[in-house]
Amino acid sequence: MATIYCTATSLDGYIADDGESLSWLFATPGHDTDPQGRYGDGESLDFDQFLPTVGALVCGASTYAWVHRELTADGQDFVWPYEQPSWVVTHRDLDLPDGVRAFAGDVRDLHAVMTEAAAGKDLWVVGGGDLAGQFADVGLLDKVWVHLNPVTLGAGKPLLPRRLRLHRERIERDGQFTAMLFDVVGPEPRRDGDVDGAAEVYAEGGP
Numbered sequence: 001m002a003t004i005y006c007t008a009t010s011l012d013g014y015i016a017d018d019g020e021s022l023s024w025l026f027a028t029p030g031h032d033t034d035p036q037g038r039y040g041d042g043e044s045l046d047f048d049q050f051l052p053t054v055g056a057l058v059c060g061a062s063t064y065a066w067v068h069r070e071l072t073a074d075g076q077d078f079v080w081p082y083e084q085p086s087w088v089v090t091h092r093d094l095d096l097p098d099g100v101r102a103f104a105g106d107v108r109d110l111h112a113v114m115t116e117a118a119a120g121k122d123l124w125v126v127g128g129g130d131l132a133g134q135f136a137d138v139g140l141l142d143k144v145w146v147h148l149n150p151v152t153l154g155a156g157k158p159l160l161p162r163r164l165r166l167h168r169e170r171i172e173r174d175g176q177f178t179a180m181l182f183d184v185v186g187p188e189p190r191r192d193g194d195v196d197g198a199a200e201v202y203a204e205g206g207p
Protein backbone atom coordinates (compact mmCIF):
# COMPACT_ATOMS: atom_id res chain seq x y z
CA MET A 1 0.00 0.00 0.00
CA ALA A 2 1.33 3.40 -0.97
CA THR A 3 0.06 6.95 -0.68
CA ILE A 4 0.44 8.55 -4.09
CA TYR A 5 -0.04 12.14 -5.20
CA CYS A 6 -0.98 11.71 -8.85
CA THR A 7 -1.65 14.82 -10.89
CA ALA A 8 -0.98 16.70 -14.09
CA THR A 9 1.24 19.76 -13.98
CA SER A 10 2.46 22.53 -16.23
CA LEU A 11 6.15 22.72 -16.98
CA ASP A 12 6.48 25.57 -14.50
CA GLY A 13 4.82 23.66 -11.70
CA TYR A 14 1.15 24.62 -11.60
CA ILE A 15 -1.78 22.23 -11.40
CA ALA A 16 -4.38 24.91 -12.18
CA ASP A 17 -3.98 28.33 -13.74
CA ASP A 18 -4.70 31.61 -11.99
CA GLY A 19 -8.37 31.33 -12.98
CA GLU A 20 -8.51 27.76 -11.51
CA SER A 21 -8.93 26.46 -15.06
CA LEU A 22 -7.55 23.21 -16.48
CA SER A 23 -8.29 24.09 -20.12
CA TRP A 24 -4.53 24.05 -20.82
CA LEU A 25 -4.43 20.43 -19.61
CA PHE A 26 -7.29 19.18 -21.76
CA ALA A 27 -5.76 20.93 -24.79
CA THR A 28 -2.66 18.72 -24.51
CA PRO A 29 -2.69 15.68 -26.80
CA GLY A 30 -2.14 12.38 -25.03
CA HIS A 31 -1.53 9.05 -26.66
CA ASP A 32 -5.13 8.76 -27.88
CA THR A 33 -4.98 11.98 -29.84
CA ASP A 34 -1.33 12.51 -30.71
CA PRO A 35 -0.91 11.58 -34.39
CA GLN A 36 2.62 10.44 -33.59
CA GLY A 37 1.25 7.87 -31.20
CA ARG A 38 2.61 6.47 -27.94
CA TYR A 39 6.24 6.40 -26.99
CA GLY A 40 7.93 4.92 -24.01
CA ASP A 41 8.70 1.56 -22.57
CA GLY A 42 5.34 0.46 -21.31
CA GLU A 43 1.98 1.46 -20.00
CA SER A 44 2.70 1.36 -16.31
CA LEU A 45 2.20 5.10 -15.96
CA ASP A 46 -1.11 4.99 -17.78
CA PHE A 47 -3.73 6.68 -15.58
CA ASP A 48 -6.36 4.13 -16.66
CA GLN A 49 -4.21 1.42 -15.12
CA PHE A 50 -3.60 3.43 -11.97
CA LEU A 51 -7.24 3.93 -11.05
CA PRO A 52 -8.08 0.25 -10.34
CA THR A 53 -5.13 0.09 -7.91
CA VAL A 54 -6.64 2.91 -5.83
CA GLY A 55 -8.60 1.87 -2.74
CA ALA A 56 -9.49 5.33 -1.40
CA LEU A 57 -8.92 8.92 -2.47
CA VAL A 58 -8.91 12.43 -1.07
CA CYS A 59 -9.09 15.91 -2.55
CA GLY A 60 -9.23 19.44 -1.21
CA ALA A 61 -12.29 21.66 -1.16
CA SER A 62 -11.22 23.67 -4.23
CA THR A 63 -10.62 20.53 -6.27
CA TYR A 64 -14.01 19.18 -5.22
CA ALA A 65 -15.60 22.50 -6.23
CA TRP A 66 -13.90 22.26 -9.64
CA VAL A 67 -15.17 18.70 -10.21
CA HIS A 68 -18.67 19.74 -9.15
CA ARG A 69 -18.61 22.80 -11.41
CA GLU A 70 -17.37 20.86 -14.43
CA LEU A 71 -19.74 17.93 -14.09
CA THR A 72 -22.82 20.12 -13.63
CA ALA A 73 -21.92 22.76 -16.23
CA ASP A 74 -24.59 21.56 -18.64
CA GLY A 75 -27.25 21.31 -15.96
CA GLN A 76 -26.77 17.61 -15.17
CA ASP A 77 -27.23 16.15 -11.70
CA PHE A 78 -23.92 15.80 -9.93
CA VAL A 79 -22.53 12.27 -9.85
CA TRP A 80 -19.17 11.73 -8.12
CA PRO A 81 -16.95 10.19 -10.81
CA TYR A 82 -15.07 7.68 -8.63
CA GLU A 83 -16.27 4.37 -7.17
CA GLN A 84 -13.69 4.28 -4.38
CA PRO A 85 -14.42 5.58 -0.88
CA SER A 86 -13.65 9.31 -1.13
CA TRP A 87 -12.93 12.20 1.20
CA VAL A 88 -12.99 15.96 0.77
CA VAL A 89 -10.91 17.94 3.25
CA THR A 90 -12.86 21.05 4.07
CA HIS A 91 -14.17 23.36 6.74
CA ARG A 92 -17.17 24.16 4.56
CA ASP A 93 -20.62 22.71 5.07
CA LEU A 94 -20.87 20.83 1.78
CA ASP A 95 -23.79 18.77 0.58
CA LEU A 96 -21.78 15.71 -0.47
CA PRO A 97 -23.00 12.83 -2.62
CA ASP A 98 -23.04 9.19 -1.46
CA GLY A 99 -19.57 7.75 -1.09
CA VAL A 100 -17.92 11.09 -0.36
CA ARG A 101 -17.20 12.16 3.22
CA ALA A 102 -15.90 15.41 4.66
CA PHE A 103 -12.83 15.61 6.89
CA ALA A 104 -11.22 18.54 8.68
CA GLY A 105 -8.03 18.44 10.68
CA ASP A 106 -4.77 16.50 10.90
CA VAL A 107 -4.24 14.29 7.85
CA ARG A 108 -2.66 11.60 10.05
CA ASP A 109 -6.15 10.81 11.36
CA LEU A 110 -7.55 10.80 7.86
CA HIS A 111 -4.75 8.58 6.59
CA ALA A 112 -5.60 5.92 9.17
CA VAL A 113 -9.28 5.92 8.18
CA MET A 114 -8.48 5.85 4.47
CA THR A 115 -6.00 3.02 4.90
CA GLU A 116 -8.66 0.90 6.55
CA ALA A 117 -11.18 1.72 3.81
CA ALA A 118 -8.67 0.94 1.06
CA ALA A 119 -8.20 -2.66 2.27
CA GLY A 120 -4.61 -2.98 1.08
CA LYS A 121 -4.90 -0.89 -2.07
CA ASP A 122 -3.18 2.45 -2.67
CA LEU A 123 -4.36 5.85 -1.46
CA TRP A 124 -4.66 8.58 -4.07
CA VAL A 125 -4.10 12.18 -3.05
CA VAL A 126 -5.82 13.97 -5.93
CA GLY A 127 -4.70 17.46 -4.92
CA GLY A 128 -4.22 20.30 -4.42
CA GLY A 129 -0.56 20.70 -3.79
CA ASP A 130 -0.77 21.84 -0.20
CA LEU A 131 -2.89 18.83 0.71
CA ALA A 132 -0.19 16.55 -0.72
CA GLY A 133 2.27 18.66 1.28
CA GLN A 134 0.33 18.01 4.50
CA PHE A 135 0.80 14.26 3.98
CA ALA A 136 4.49 14.81 3.20
CA ASP A 137 4.92 16.95 6.33
CA VAL A 138 4.04 13.96 8.51
CA GLY A 139 5.97 11.41 6.45
CA LEU A 140 2.88 9.86 4.90
CA LEU A 141 3.43 10.66 1.22
CA ASP A 142 5.23 7.78 -0.52
CA LYS A 143 5.12 8.69 -4.20
CA VAL A 144 4.57 11.61 -6.54
CA TRP A 145 3.32 10.80 -10.02
CA VAL A 146 3.11 13.69 -12.44
CA HIS A 147 1.99 14.02 -16.01
CA LEU A 148 4.05 16.95 -17.18
CA ASN A 149 2.50 19.20 -19.81
CA PRO A 150 4.56 21.22 -22.28
CA VAL A 151 2.91 24.46 -21.28
CA THR A 152 3.90 27.27 -18.92
CA LEU A 153 1.27 29.24 -17.04
CA GLY A 154 3.25 31.87 -15.17
CA ALA A 155 0.95 31.72 -12.15
CA GLY A 156 -1.62 29.46 -10.58
CA LYS A 157 -2.01 26.72 -7.99
CA PRO A 158 1.37 25.17 -7.13
CA LEU A 159 2.17 21.51 -7.70
CA LEU A 160 3.73 20.81 -4.29
CA PRO A 161 4.71 23.85 -2.23
CA ARG A 162 7.26 22.12 -0.01
CA ARG A 163 11.04 21.48 -0.05
CA LEU A 164 11.20 17.76 -0.77
CA ARG A 165 13.84 15.48 -2.25
CA LEU A 166 12.40 12.92 -4.69
CA HIS A 167 13.97 9.98 -6.46
CA ARG A 168 12.82 9.28 -10.00
CA GLU A 169 11.58 5.72 -10.42
CA ARG A 170 10.09 5.75 -13.92
CA ILE A 171 9.72 8.07 -16.89
CA GLU A 172 7.57 7.54 -19.96
CA ARG A 173 6.35 9.55 -22.89
CA ASP A 174 2.63 9.66 -23.54
CA GLY A 175 1.82 11.82 -26.53
CA GLN A 176 2.86 15.31 -25.52
CA PHE A 177 2.87 14.37 -21.81
CA THR A 178 5.92 13.20 -19.92
CA ALA A 179 4.82 10.84 -17.16
CA MET A 180 7.16 10.56 -14.20
CA LEU A 181 6.90 8.52 -11.03
CA PHE A 182 9.00 9.52 -8.03
CA ASP A 183 9.61 8.08 -4.58
CA VAL A 184 9.51 10.69 -1.84
CA VAL A 185 12.88 10.63 -0.10
CA GLY A 186 12.13 13.32 2.50
CA PRO A 187 12.57 16.98 3.34
CA GLU A 188 15.22 18.78 1.30
CA PRO A 189 17.34 20.64 3.85
CA ARG A 190 18.56 24.17 3.44
CA ARG A 191 22.32 24.15 3.30
CA ASP A 192 22.84 27.77 4.30
CA GLY A 193 26.48 28.61 4.80
CA ASP A 194 27.67 25.86 2.45
CA VAL A 195 29.19 26.84 -0.84
CA ASP A 196 27.13 25.29 -3.62
CA GLY A 197 30.05 23.37 -5.05
CA ALA A 198 29.67 25.02 -8.45
CA ALA A 199 33.41 25.68 -8.80
CA GLU A 200 34.14 21.94 -8.63
CA VAL A 201 31.38 21.12 -11.08
CA TYR A 202 32.60 23.70 -13.61
CA ALA A 203 36.19 22.55 -13.15
CA GLU A 204 34.99 19.12 -14.27
CA GLY A 205 33.37 20.51 -17.41
CA GLY A 206 30.12 22.02 -16.16
CA PRO A 207 26.78 20.65 -15.00
Ligand SMILES: NC(=O)c1ccc[n+]([C@@H]2O[C@H](COP(=O)([O-])OP(=O)(O)OC[C@H]3O[C@@H](n4cnc5c(N)ncnc54)[C@H](OP(=O)(O)O)[C@@H]3O)[C@@H](O)[C@H]2O)c1
Pocket: 006, 007, 008, 009, 014, 015, 016, 020, 021, 022, 025, 059, 060, 061, 062, 063, 064, 066, 067, 089, 090, 091, 092, 103, 104, 105, 106, 107, 126, 127, 128, 129, 130, 131, 134, 157, 158
Ligand atom coordinates in the same frame (compact mmCIF):
# COMPACT_ATOMS: atom_id res chain seq x y z
N1 LIG B 1 -3.83 19.36 -12.77
C1 LIG B 1 -4.51 18.43 -12.12
O1 LIG B 1 -4.50 17.25 -12.49
C2 LIG B 1 -5.26 18.82 -10.87
C3 LIG B 1 -5.43 17.88 -9.85
C4 LIG B 1 -6.07 18.27 -8.70
C5 LIG B 1 -6.55 19.57 -8.57
N2 LIG B 1 -6.40 20.44 -9.59
C6 LIG B 1 -6.88 21.83 -9.48
O2 LIG B 1 -5.97 22.52 -8.66
C7 LIG B 1 -6.65 23.43 -7.83
C8 LIG B 1 -6.28 23.10 -6.40
O3 LIG B 1 -6.72 24.06 -5.57
P1 LIG B 1 -6.03 24.35 -4.15
O4 LIG B 1 -4.57 24.38 -4.31
O5 LIG B 1 -6.75 25.52 -3.60
O6 LIG B 1 -6.28 23.08 -3.28
P2 LIG B 1 -7.39 22.10 -2.71
O7 LIG B 1 -6.59 21.15 -1.91
O8 LIG B 1 -8.26 21.54 -3.76
O9 LIG B 1 -8.32 22.98 -1.73
C9 LIG B 1 -7.77 23.66 -0.64
C10 LIG B 1 -8.82 23.81 0.44
O10 LIG B 1 -9.09 22.55 1.07
C11 LIG B 1 -9.41 22.76 2.43
N3 LIG B 1 -8.43 22.04 3.25
C12 LIG B 1 -7.14 21.73 2.93
N4 LIG B 1 -6.57 21.02 3.90
C13 LIG B 1 -7.49 20.84 4.87
C14 LIG B 1 -7.51 20.17 6.12
N5 LIG B 1 -6.44 19.50 6.57
N6 LIG B 1 -8.66 20.19 6.84
C15 LIG B 1 -9.76 20.85 6.39
N7 LIG B 1 -9.81 21.50 5.21
C16 LIG B 1 -8.69 21.50 4.47
C17 LIG B 1 -9.35 24.27 2.65
O11 LIG B 1 -10.64 24.78 2.29
P3 LIG B 1 -11.78 25.27 3.31
O12 LIG B 1 -11.12 25.51 4.63
O13 LIG B 1 -12.32 26.50 2.68
O14 LIG B 1 -12.79 24.19 3.34
C18 LIG B 1 -8.38 24.71 1.57
O15 LIG B 1 -8.52 26.07 1.23
C19 LIG B 1 -8.13 23.31 -8.14
O16 LIG B 1 -8.51 24.31 -9.02
C20 LIG B 1 -8.23 21.96 -8.85
O17 LIG B 1 -9.26 21.91 -9.81
C21 LIG B 1 -5.72 20.10 -10.72
